[in-house]
Amino acid sequence: MNKKPLITFASCLLALVLHAAPAASAAELRIGLSGEVSSLDPHLLASQPNLTVARHVFESLTDVDPQTRLIPGLAESWRALDPLTWEFRLRRGVKFHDGSEFTAEDAVFSLARPLSIRGSPGGFASYVRAVESATAVDSHTLRVKTKYPYGALPEDINSILIVSKKAAQNAGPEDFDSGRAMVGTGPYRFLRYQRGDRLELARHDQWWGKTPAWDRVTLRVVPADPSRTAALLSGELDAIEHVPSADLKNINKNKKLITIQTTSWRTILLHLDQYRAQPPGVSGADGKALEKNPFMDLRVRRAMSMAIHREAIVSRVMEGLAVPAANIVSPGVFGHNPALKAAPYDPEGARRLLAEAGYPQGFRITLAGPNNRYINDEQILQTIAQLLTRVGVQTRVEAAPMSAFLGRVRKEDTAVSLLGWGSFAADLALRSLIAGPNPEKGYGAWNWGRYANPKVDALMEQALGSTDRGRRETLAREANTLAMNDLAIIPLHHQVVSWAMRANLAYTPRTDEFTFAHHFTPR
């Protein structure tokens, strides 16, 4: 008996039935996101994945363009009436998804909500810490009093999304997850949400902005890199964010797909302990304790920076997906100084400088960092260790998951540590990373090396205190330049962020790494 025809027939049938892969209609867009969304509540946790989905439904008073420059959002314009008062003119005729009108009352409510959520791991409160009071002058004018002169308020409140007071009053995270409180003014309204899987959205037809090209949007959460690529290759997704560097080549070879890239705002840097006489994990070349902390000597910091071959890290470790850094913020970001150049690779010069500083035999250090947070973070650590060892700074690497690494940092158990940082403005980055730690003023919360330079602090403080943007940027750039020339931290590189999509789509890559369905257009 010949069974072959039967098998062939069965497999044909199977193929026929199974091949009913759903094709996207012209007006639907399916995007694969890389980060796990923990909640739809826009004020619970300030994480990039949460904000990505929330910004489809909600908007903020100020917006940022793809190059991270501020542009009008729900506020048409804003100005400082005096050093302590900001006034925002709100857009008229903006409708919430339930049809009600957006007014200053909603803005006042939204600015206060982050602080009122109980049991929130927070983050958003830091964006309203400068706010003394927010009041509605009339239905479309908002006045914000600050506790001290504060020029970065328009940047800060970009992170506070505006919810409908009516819908969100007394609403908790579960009400947002269920959709009941998901009433925003944004380009898309809530349809369905399956936690850990997808959020389905429909176009908000009364949106004030340029009508998006898609009636329906599905945001799928696919954190595993190869799976996200596979879903794009199979045509199940139209676009994906954070394309794994290993897959870029293959995707570019595929005629049906394209990729786009831009420099991200994330700067990868090294913190150096500059406050303890005996930093942990640091000893002489012979293993004995050193007399003083070598990192307090600028020559040593400079030697270490010169010993790091940034071009090699970028081309080999990062496969070209990074830009050597000499700044605390990425190119194009407020306060960036294009005149600063990354230290050229110079192992000979590094050895000379070390000898000059009194370390002809070098010394030993331990380099700590995460192994699951930034692109190729552990390989970067290993490469730097080899480069430093080559000039006599014998380096041992201790890489750990971000959670464990941060635990060690908080116990002050690390002397040289890798960190990545994304910021809208140089003065904001300086405030967290480089300003001398001062809990009262909120300075230097992430200044692990406790570098302290009164000149940098003063310039940064002046920058943040000026409500005139031109003046503020000049000061911020100056502070940034000063700190970088003094190697307060060792900048390594700025990451490059990439998207991949069907060849008939277009997207303007964003420095802040956000992926927005309404910014995708058909070609």
Added chain:
Amino acid sequence: MLSFTLRRLVQSAATLLVMSLLVFAGVYAIGNPVDILINPEADQAEIARATAQLGLDLPLWRQYLVFLQGALGGDLGNSFVAGVPAITLILERLPATLELALLAMLIAIGLGVPLGLVAGLKPESWIGRTIMAGSILGFSLPTFWVGLMLILVFSVQLGWLPTTGRGPTIDLFGIPVSFLSWEGLRHLILPATNLALFKLALLVRLVRSGTREAMLQDYVRYARAKGLAGREVLRVHVLPNILIPVITVAGLEFGSLIAFAVVTETVFAWPGMGKLLIDSIGLLDRPVIVAYLLVTVCLFIFINLVVDLLYAALDPRVRPEGAR
């Protein structure tokens, strides 16, 4: 039977207590979740405020007491990152994992037992050898690699099945399940196959060795000598005997399927409990980690109980007195 059940319950409660204590201390030792969760612009005051909001500023023993107090009242705490009860998050995802594990187990048993029987009856034939060679592959290939290959072949190359995610769900007695619709089943096939492979290989080997052993036993020879047909011998004498270890292993393995479907769920972006656990560990979301492990321990206890009962049904020797 009653004292047996009671002892089991007390043991289980002790296990739960010890385990929650261990997890508590472990997560506490790693670090403060606020450090990971907080946004970059946060200052010292904000970090302290958020830490206090989550109750993490208290000494460890006080935190544990607070947890115990809540747990006794049925409240395992809110997830730090989702702001909703941890148990809600887990129960929300339980159906997805359960249907995946059930289908995987069905595949593993449905294929593993017959294949193992064939391999055991004809160990030297080409078919027996092929089955065994296949089982070695099933054992030794890493799950994530097989998962990716399945996606590459059946989704990307052939385009037959979806790559990732869970299909639309239909409520069955109030539980959202996806296996009732065609689209849902299509989404289930690849991850379930992926998850089943290892267990399938395991069952094939178990059944094969059991069969080979049984075939040499006196009772099989007598049955044959008695003139019973080969099929009858298998059904009446061989199968019941090899099923006892199969059920033990299948039961235990089912527990591990549910608890540790992590890899498959990650590769296929399946919104199940395993993925939730991994994400929670990465973020030190302690309430979810503790609740997850408590639920898992309860599941294991339940499964073991079912296995014991099935045992009793199959093997008269372990039946409790008076239950004959």
